[in-house]
Amino acid sequence: MIGAPRLDRDYRIAVLGRLTDIAVLLITADLVFLAKFHHLVLKPQYEILLLVAVLFMFLAFPAIKVYDEVRGQARRFIVARLFNGYVFLGVFLVVVLFMSKTSEEFSRVWLFSWLIASFLGSVLIRAVSAPVIDRERREGRHSxxxxxxxxxxxxxxxxxxxxxxxxxxxxxxxxxxxxxxxxxxxxxxxxxxxxxxxxxxxxxxxxxxxxxxxxxxxxxxxxxxxxxxxxxxxxxxxxxxELLNHGVVNIAGMFALDVSCSPIRGTNYLVKSLEDYVLSTGILILISPLMLLIALGVKVSSPGPVFYRQERAGWSGKPFSILKFRSMAVGADQSGLRWGRAGDKGITRFGAFLRKTSLDELPQFINVLKGDMSIVGPRPERVQFVDEFKEHIPGYMRKHLVKAGITGWAQVNGWRGDTSLHERIEHDLYYIDNWSLWFDFKIIIMTVLGAFFDGKPNMGRMSGR
Missing domain, CATH: 3.40.50 (Rossmann fold)
Structure with a gap:
């Protein structure tokens, strides 16, 4: 026979992956403990927690398909499944500690450093072994x-x-x-x-x-x-x-082919929410003095409220009230809806500075905490313009498969403000189809670098107000 079953090789790789992950978990626990307490031997309660973690990894990781590698699958999916596994492990351990009322007996720094080091160690092992496996398959072995x-x-x-x-x-x-x-x-x-x-x-x-x-x-x-x-x-x-975040799912015992679906579901929703809440909370704490100064500048520069609220289309096209620092004189937006020409709408002198530096967008981190927006995602547009654009731009409504963002893939690539809507939508759909936590971090880093090297953040400059 030409093709006798060769599952044994793939099975050995999966088993080896499980064993190396357990080894990494054990080794990093000792190394992080040594770095933290300058003592290599774990305390008894730490050894018990380590045993619980190993059992969880052995039993739960296969159940949540951490090791379900498919030949030819993109590496990012393998890393994403591994990340999901470690997130579940961390949540499980925290719950165990609080339920057993023993959380005070453990160092939080050690716990989180250990989980991060273990995850990075598992990723490193796969990064080293992947080229070897790929080379063997290219040479016709184990095909x-x-x-x-x-x-x-x-x-x-x-x-x-x-x-x-x-x-x-x-x-x-x-x-x-x-x-x-x-x-x-x-x-x-x-x-x-x-x-x-x-x-x-x-x-x-x-x-x-x-x-x-x-x-x-x-x-x-x-x-x-x-x-x-x-x-x-x-x-x-x-x-x-035209497919977007496609895949196969089982619904009520029926197999369904996802043709155009949101990637922010299940564990991805948990990961995305944690990213938004943790980062936005930290950022708001850091920028609170700056926001107070801006609020004072808005009040001094022109009479009226500090914040400007406007209805925008968010996740699933549902409207929400977006927050910005007011950059226009009160009533300047009552002359009718116009898309574009953002610099010709009664902007105050201080407001022009805020818009030029994108500082007027900072209150949107409050929108993130409220759950209306994400830090990274397609920029939201006014509901009235959405009704117009969806009739002329193919695939426009599919940008609403995820939450709207403060910054996005289109913005860091220069498509913001009064630029091509078609190009923006293409970038937004690319982001949705390729979403991952690492992609979000890349966009955040590019936004921050843009603030230093371009003089202003690559956050979305919204028009029509």
Whole structure:
């Protein structure tokens, strides 16, 4: 047989990953304890907590699919699952300490430093081992043979992508090309092409590559491959369909293909919320003296309230009241709605300074604490303009699959203020499709660097007010 099952290699890699993570957990506990207390031997209560952590990692990490690596999968997904696992571990340990009323017996610095060091150690091990595994697969070792069965266009596209991702270790051994209009699979077991049917049964996997409109072919193939012992996968031809954060989910026992969905769900929602609440709280504490000075400057420069409130479209298109330091004279925005020309709307002299430096955006960290916004995300627009833009800009409403942000991928790339809406939407959708905690941190860092090197933060400059 050409393709005897090769799951043993992938299984060994998964087992090795679990063992190394446990080893990292044990080693970093001692090293962080040594750095903190200058003593290598853990105290008894620390040893008990370490044992609890190891048991949680051994039992829970596989359950939350930390080790469910798929060949050819992007590294960021592997790191994201690992991060989720350590977040769950940290939350679990904190709950255990408070429930057992023993939290005062442990150093919080040690606990959080230990978890961070363990996570970084696990990531480092994967970063070192990944090139070795990739090289072996490129050289043809531990590869898995695949039979493609589908329309010509779909099979060619799949084969091309496998060639580009040669480190995945998949090798196309055979192809069965079906007619684009009326695919017929009756020949598979008819005996008309016995040599090819034999090849089909000797590969590790069969991938069915047909358009969604020919979904019945999948059933036909499965009925004819009841004696096949390898993996069978359905790869629908989705060319022409614009996908956003797509994937497969199980709903009420039914498999559903996510075509355009928000990435901020489940554990991602927890991670994103923690990021927003922790960072916004810390930032508001740090900038509170500056905000008091700005508030005083607004009151002195012109009569009226300190804050300016305006309705904007947020997550799922629902309106919320955005906060800014008032930069216009009271009543200057009553002359009618206009998009753009932000510098021609009764701005005060002090307000012009605030806008130039984006300091008028600082109260939006309060919006973040309220849950209306995120620190990173697409910039929100006025509801009235949303109704207009969605009619002329394809995919405009899909930017509302996540919370609106103070800064975003479009802004740090220069698409802010009175710039191309089409370019902004493309960047916003790219952010949604590629969201991760690390992507958020990258955007935050780019925003801060922009404040130092460009003279002002790359926060969104909103128009229409």
């Amino acid at each position: 898995r043979t695949v039979t493609l069965l589908g329309t010509q266009r779909a099979c060619i596209e799949v084969e091309q992508k496998l060639k580009e991702a040669d480190s995945s270790g998949y090798v196309v051994y055979e192809q069965y090309l079906l007619d684009d209009e009326s695919p017929d699979t009756s020949f598979l077991l008819s005996g008309e092409r016995p040599e090819r049917s034999s090849a089909l049964f000797s590969t590790d996997e069969v991938w069915i590559c047909v358009p969604l409109r020919h979904g019945g072919v999948v059933t036909d193939v499965l009925n004819q491959l009841t004696d096949y012992a390898g993996d069978i996968r359905y790869i629908p031809d989705l060319s022409g369909i």
